[in-house]
Amino acid sequence: MTPATASELRDRPLGPEARMMGAYLTVALVALFGGVVTGLLQALDHAGINLYPWVSPFIKSYYHGLTVHGVLNVLVWTTFFICGFLPYLTARALERPLARRRLGWATFWLMTAGLALAAIPIMGNAATVMFTFYPPLKAHWAFYVGLTLVVAGTWLVALNLVLTYRAWRRDHPARRTPLPAFMSLVAFVMWTIASLGLAAEMLFLLIPWSLGLVAGTDALLARSLFWFTGHPIVYFWLLPAYVSWYTLAPRQAGGKLFSDPLARTSFLLFLVLSTPLGFHHQYTDPGIHRGWKLLHAFLTFAVFFPSLLTFFNVTASLESGARARGGKGWIAWFGKLPWGDPSLAAQVLAMLLFTLGGAGGLINASYNLNLVVHNSAWIPGHLHLTVGTAVTLTFMGITYWLVPTLCGRALLGRRLALAQVWLWFVGMAIFSHAMHQLGLMGAPRRTMLGAAPYVQPEWAATMRWVGVGGSILFVSSLLYFVVIGGTLLASRRPAPAPPEFAEALSGPDHSPLVLDRWRPWLVLAAVLIAIAYGPTLVRLATTTPLITPGLRVW
Amino acid sequence: MKSGTTIYLYELAWILPSIALPVGMLVALAVTAFGAGIHLPSDAGRVDPTRVTEQPPFDRLGVRHVAPGQYEVSMLAQVWAFGPGEIRVPAGSTVHFRVTSKDVVHGFWIPRANVNVMVLPGQIAHVEARFERPGEYPIICHEYCGIAHHVMSGKVIVEPRS
Numbered sequence: 001m002t003p004a005t006a007s008e009l010r011d012r013p014l015g016p017e018a019r020m021m022g023a024y025l026t027v028a029l030v031a032l033f034g035g036v037v038t039g040l041l042q043a044l045d046h047a048g049i050n051l052y053p054w055v056s057p058f059i060k061s062y063y064h065g066l067t068v069h070g071v072l073n074v075l076v077w078t079t080f081f082i083c084g085f086l087p088y089l090t091a092r093a094l095e096r097p098l099a100r101r102r103l104g105w106a107t108f109w110l111m112t113a114g115l116a117l118a119a120i121p122i123m124g125n126a127a128t129v130m131f132t133f134y135p136p137l138k139a140h141w142a143f144y145v146g147l148t149l150v151v152a153g154t155w156l157v158a159l160n161l162v163l164t165y166r167a168w169r170r171d172h173p174a175r176r177t178p179l180p181a182f183m184s185l186v187a188f189v190m191w192t193i194a195s196l197g198l199a200a201e202m203l204f205l206l207i208p209w210s211l212g213l214v215a216g217t218d219a220l221l222a223r224s225l226f227w228f229t230g231h232p233i234v235y236f237w238l239l240p241a242y243v244s245w246y247t248l249a250p251r252q253a254g255g256k257l258f259s260d261p262l263a264r265t266s267f268l269l270f271l272v273l274s275t276p277l278g279f280h281h282q283y284t285d286p287g288i289h290r291g292w293k294l295l296h297a298f299l300t301f302a303v304f305f306p307s308l309l310t311f312f313n314v315t316a317s318l319e320s321g322a323r324a325r326g327g328k329g330w331i332a333w334f335g336k337l338p339w340g341d342p343s344l345a346a347q348v349l350a351m352l353l354f355t356l357g358g359a360g361g362l363i364n365a366s367y368n369l370n371l372v373v374h375n376s377a378w379i380p381g382h383l384h385l386t387v388g389t390a391v392t393l394t395f396m397g398i399t400y401w402l403v404p405t406l407c408g409r410a411l412l413g414r415r416l417a418l419a420q421v422w423l424w425f426v427g428m429a430i431f432s433h434a435m436h437q438l439g440l441m442g443a444p445r446r447t448m449l450g451a452a453p454y455v456q457p458e459w460a461a462t463m464r465w466v467g468v469g470g471s472i473l474f475v476s477s478l479l480y481f482v483v484i485g486g487t488l489l490a491s492r493r494p495a496p497a498p499p500e501f502a503e504a505l506s507g508p509d510h511s512p513l514v515l516d517r518w519r520p521w522l523v524l525a526a527v528l529i530a531i532a533y534g535p536t537l538v539r540l541a542t543t544t545p546l547i548t549p550g551l552r553v554w
Numbered sequence: 555m556k557s558g559t560t561i562y563l564y565e566l567a568w569i570l571p572s573i574a575l576p577v578g579m580l581v582a583l584a585v586t587a588f589g590a591g592i593h594l595p596s597d598a599g600r601v602d603p604t605r606v607t608e609q610p611p612f613d614r615l616g617v618r619h620v621a622p623g624q625y626e627v628s629m630l631a632q633v634w635a636f637g638p639g640e641i642r643v644p645a646g647s648t649v650h651f652r653v654t655s656k657d658v659v660h661g662f663w664i665p666r667a668n669v670n671v672m673v674l675p676g677q678i679a680h681v682e683a684r685f686e687r688p689g690e691y692p693i694i695c696h697e698y699c700g701i702a703h704h705v706m707s708g709k710v711i712v713e714p715r716s
Contacts, residue, residue: 059564062704063698063700063703064696064700082638090666101705116598125652128569130698134658134659136657136658136659136675137658137699137700139657172704193577208713218676218678219655219658219659219674219675219676220674220676220677223659231580257657258561258564259561259565260558262565282672283594283595284594284595284671284672285595285672285674285677286595286596286597286598286671286672286673286677286678286679286680287597287598287600287676287677288596288597288676289596289597290593290595290596293594294587297580297583298580301576301579301580302576304576305572305573308568308572308575309568309569312565312572316564322601362579365585366579367583367587367594368583368586368587368592368593368594369583369586370594370670371594371668371669371670372668372670374663374696375661375663375670375672375696375697376566376663376665441665442665442666442692444661444663444694444695446697446698447698447704448703449685449704449705451705452704452705452707453705453707454694456691471669488592495641504562505561506562515605532662544676547602547603547604547676548603548604548675548676549604551633551657551658551700553633553657553658553699553700553701554700554701
């Protein structure tokens with residue numbers, strides 16, 4: 001068998017979905033590359049090595065590079081990967097094409113055009129406002145318009161998924177929705193609700209203001225709308241990793257999903273609970289009464305529950321695989337997982353670091369305990385365990401079977417891929433630990449510490465470890481691109497079949513029918529959002545004068 | 555192969571502690587907030603961000619001694635400095651800080667005193683802290699505020715009581 005040609009791919013039933021996935025993945029990988037290069041510069045700055053003078057034709061300052069790093073890695077890499085991956089999985093799980101393939105391609109080009117538009121001011125140092133773009137920092141209008149187009153594109157992906165699901169439902173009125181399709185839908189529906197805050201901030205505040213149609217803006221109103229979206233966006237990145245952990249990883253480990261009903265329960269709880277808790281990012285903001293902050297703290301703890309369900313269910317599924325492979329004991333079975341498979345190894349290591357990230361997240365969420373860590377270096381330490389590892393390392397692991405499937409060629413360099421995965425794990429453990437520690441010692445986040453006058457002598461050793469960890473991560477990502485590039489260009493063996501979806505020990509028929517209904521959960525989500533956000537957002541929107549002028553101070 | 559009932563029991567055995575754990579942590583949180591009185595910043599009113607220095611308390615920046623052991627500080631954050639940049643109080647003082655921004659978003663962080671509040675144009679950030687031990691307490695701006703964000707800092711100098 002020879003590698004599949006483009007025409008053979010087209011003839012396969014889901015060929016267009018695969019090519020769409022390939023298109024999204026290409027943009028995502030370019031973004032990942034740009035992000036890791038700028039990330040290295042930041043880590044080295046902390047270690048006392050200032051490379052910015054050497055890259056000044058492209059990157060004008062630490063903060064310019066930091067904006068590029070954040071936008072590319074946290075917004076673009078994740079979002080583009082997901083917009084390709086979940087529709088692709090849904091089409092496979094429902095065994096039918098997307099309802100609107102043309103809309104699918106139009107969506108891809110809309111998102112890519114939006115990204116290109118935003119990239120012009122970002123690269124030109126006209127939007128050095130970080131991926132949180134807090135006004136009154138004022139970027140070029142193309143930054144806001146471009147990102148808004150990307151968000152609009154994600155809504156069209158959601159629409160396409162909903163239409164595909166409804167077409168499937170018409171043909172199968174009595175069947176339970178296949179789990180991968182169900183989870184993908186939940187992720188996109190949750191995101192569509194959550195993204196309304198960001199959309200409102202863009203459309204009513206930032207775009208008219210950046211175009212000069214209104215004179216001023218307001219910092220608190222903008223932050224409140226941003227964080228309406230800013231926490232659930234983390235679940236939008238995380239849930240696709242969970243989809244892989246629940247529906248593919250158990251099979252890759254040689255086992256079965258432990259409980260399908262519990263998996264559905266956990267996702268529906270994410271649908272309900274992901275959004276009404278964004279004030280935990282604004283615990284230290286003035287202008288929001290602390291009673292509302294306390295309510296959001298409660299709801300943040302509530303969303304810990306579906307995460308714990310996931311932890312249990314996924315671990316039990318992996319255990320079933322390890323035991324089928326001869327694993328014994330309470331803990332020792334862990335060693336019997338197929339560690340030689342870079343795709344599974346990446347995901348299991350991502351899960352390991354994510355347990356620490358989850359524990360750290362609880363500390364961040366703990367109301368007054370947040371005073372110790374808010375906006376300290378601890379926070380990027382945390383974010384790199386969650387988005388930077390749970391999501392990113394899982395997505396890398398997914399590409400170790402996905403890229404061969406898409407291009408028809410077997411992965412080239414399995415050992416190199418394994419080395420890549422372990423280096424990411426080790427590098428991130430070092431980097432993240434050092435960042436957490438620096439935060440507790442009193443170092444702020446998003447700061448060119450290499451040039452800060454208040455750096456204490458006792459921070460020096462830890463700052464060097466940031467540089468060590470960041471350098472290991474950079475080497476790991478280079479290996480990653482070598483493996484992916486080598487597979488695309490030099491692999492001559494045909495690709496093995498992609499992993500099948502896992503069967504469940506306790507299958508979908510055990511689940512109560514309410515777990516396959518949408519309306520009650522959507523109503524519940526809307527009610528919780530109205531309670532948690534309604535009074536504060538209405539008060540801010542109706543009483544805030546938009547009079548703060550914008551500034552470009554970079 | 556496990557039967558459906560066994561799986562259900564395993565699920566239950568996990569679900570119950572999974573509910574108990576967050577509930578227990580919430581209780582701990584409530585005890586520290588309401589028992590020990592460690593609170594977050596709250597709503598302390600607005601100012602006109604275009605005319606800050608004409609409005610109290612920002613028309614008179616600096617430290618005011620309001621009662622025995624009680625001080626009020628009104629402070630203005632702007633790119634890239636706190637005004638005043640240095641505050642002196644005797645050990646054992648309770649200090650009420652009121653801070654706002656003249657331009658972009660800043661942060662007001664005194665790590666050694668657990669003071670942590672965002673400084674937004676248009677809002678009054680109000681926090682209080684007790685300084686028991688003499689020494690220097692760095693004030694750090696911990697929100698990105700432009701090209702020289704990393705130099706924006708100040709200090710509280712707590713002097714021994716004579």
